[in-house]
Amino acid sequence: MARVVVDVMLKPEILDPQGQAVANALPRLGVTEVASVRIGKRIELEFTGEPDLEKAREIADKLLANTVIESFDVRVEK
């Protein structure tokens, strides 16, 4: 079994209210050294044989990310 990880994040120019909510909560926890928080998705695909990055990219593009507002990154995990 080989694992391919797809990271899906909102594009930098898209507002992330969920991340903003976490960032706003941090000072109340006494954390002042975090300037910003962005929240996205991490998807783990378990391939039965060899990991196929090209196939993973196709899955990400069609099923996992909305490429109008999100960008994704695909990698094999050791």
Place this chain on the structure above:
Amino acid sequence: MARVVVDVMLKPEILDPQGQAVANALPRLGVTEVASVRIGKRIELEFTGEPDLEKAREIADKLLANTVIESFDVRVEK
């Protein structure tokens, strides 16, 4: 600015209906070599100074993950 990434995934023994829905959709796309799909969160914390993994772990534990059903992993991104 230094980026710390927190990956939050459901524990292996917890059912992941969202990942299961994606896995069920794959054969319809002609993908048969993916055995399972798990979907979690990726959170990017931008530190103003040096990245502080201990602080990031505290934030993950208190704000980002529900440790009853989720596990998390914290790392500095180059």
